[in-house]
Amino acid sequence: MxxxxxxxxxxxxxxxxxxxxxxxxxxxxxxxxxxxxxxxxxxxxxxxxxDLGAARMRSKSSRTIGVVVPNLVNSFFTEFLSGVEQVMGEGDRVVLLANSHDDPLRQDEILHRFRGHGVDGVILCPAQGTDPGLLDRLHHWDLPVVQSLREIGENATDFAGGDYAEGVGLAVRHLVALGHRRVAFLSVTARTSARKERLLGFTRALAQTDAEDGGIVEAELSWEGAFQSAEKVLQLASRPTAVLCFNDVLAAGLMAGLRRAGRVPGQDIAVIGLDDLPLAQLTFPPLTSVAMWPDQIGASAAGLLARRLAHPDVPVQRSILVPALKIRESSGVQIN
Known part of the structure; x- marks a missing residue:
């Protein structure tokens, strides 16, 4: 041997x-x-x-961190994880990924397993309905946590995310500049801080531009749910000329549903997504979207956790990335 x-x-x-x-x-x-x-x-x-095992024994650290996301339907989380892994890899740490399926009970089971594996810390995108008391339990376990994209509690932990309120504002102002007055919002059903922030941005942008609220439609975050949302949008009494979507998954599904109904996205009705995933350039027509930089958010979350692990008593810090509008044909703009 x-x-x-x-x-x-x-x-x-x-x-x-x-x-x-x-x-x-x-x-x-x-x-x-x-x-x-x-x-x-x-x-x-x-x-x-x-020999990581020996290194862990010497440092009394597992050199692993856990990441909990609410779903893997949205490729946003793939990009997000890429940023986390890059930063943690540079620190010689291994990343364990788990999907809570947006279920607080499943999330609790995952966190207990992570604790059993001795992870050094956790990056958490809280499941909808998560009890804020979870943060007290994690503190009692002496398990450092960084929240990302969603948040429970108020400035209770380090947090990494994007300015979705401003992102929605960019999208609404773009639509109004193109002449749209009645704008609808296609949302996910999950009641989370991420949904609340987007709707706040929507209400604020409508007030600032004097555009009309074309109505809020909810859909399950799945390809089928997004596809079926087109029928609900077309049934709105306000007859909106544009739809702003919670994310690119809903926007892509909506456009497919609109085409099935005989409507041409970008001509009969404008559609804008949020996140600007690679998917946005592969839809038909290509999707106007607001870039939220998921890989950079992941890297920021990992950086905050690495900072917390090295210096447990540092003040809570927030990292909020600035969005950028990426204009393509789905909003009605002809790109040469």
């Missing part, structure tokens, strides 16, 4: 000290680039694998 390659083996092969190899493994900036490349080359040649 082949013996395990050690730090000493790598150090001897590279002609450096064991301490230098250890610094390279930990991605320390203290090692000169030339030396780092030489050590990494020897590590690759010897097929060296860093």
């Amino acid at each position: 082949r013996s395990k390659v050690t730090l000493e083996d790598v150090a001897q092969g590279a002609g450096v000290s064991r301490a230098t190899v250890s610094l390279v493994v930990r991605k320390s900036p203290l090692v000169a680039e030339k030396t780092r490349l030489k050590v990494e080359r020897v590590m690759a040649d010897l097929d060296y694998v860093h």
Whole structure:
């Protein structure tokens, strides 16, 4: 049986000290680039694998963090996780992902499992209906938590998200500038802080532009739910000329439903999404959407958790990213 390659083996092969190899493994900036490349080359040649188990024993840390999201229908969370993993990977941490299915009971089970696995901390997008008392329990468990995208409590934990109220405002002002006066809002059914923030932005933007509230339609966050929402939108008594959607998933499904009903998105009725996922450029027509930078939000959440793990007593911090409107044909603008 082949013996395990050690730090000493790598150090001897590279002609450096064991301490230098250890610094390279930990991605320390203290090692000169030339030396780092030489050590990494020897590590690759010897097929060296860093012993995370031993490192965890020494540091009394599992080097893992948990991430809980409410669904995986929306690819927003795939982008979000990518940002989390990038930052945590740089810190030599492993990310455990779990889907709560927007169920507080399932979320509790996940958090208990994470606790059993000894995760160092958690990034949580709370399920709808989550009791704010959960934060007290996590504190009692001595389990650091960063909330992201949704929030329970008021400034109770570090938080990473985007300015969705402003994002909705960008979308409404764009529609009004194109001549739309009656704007409807297609929302998810889940009552969360994310929904509340978007509706607040919608109400505020309507007041600022003197546009009319074309009505609020709710749909389940699923492809079928989004597809079926078109019928509800077309039945609105206000006969809106534009629809602003909670996210890109609902917007894409809505446009498909409108086409089935014989309406042409971007011509008969304008449609705008929120998030600007890669999906937005693949719909027909391409979807005007508000970029909310999910990968950057994920990276911010991970950065806040890393900060909290390194300095447990630092003040609570919020990271809110500024949105940007991405104009395409679905809002009625002809793109050459």
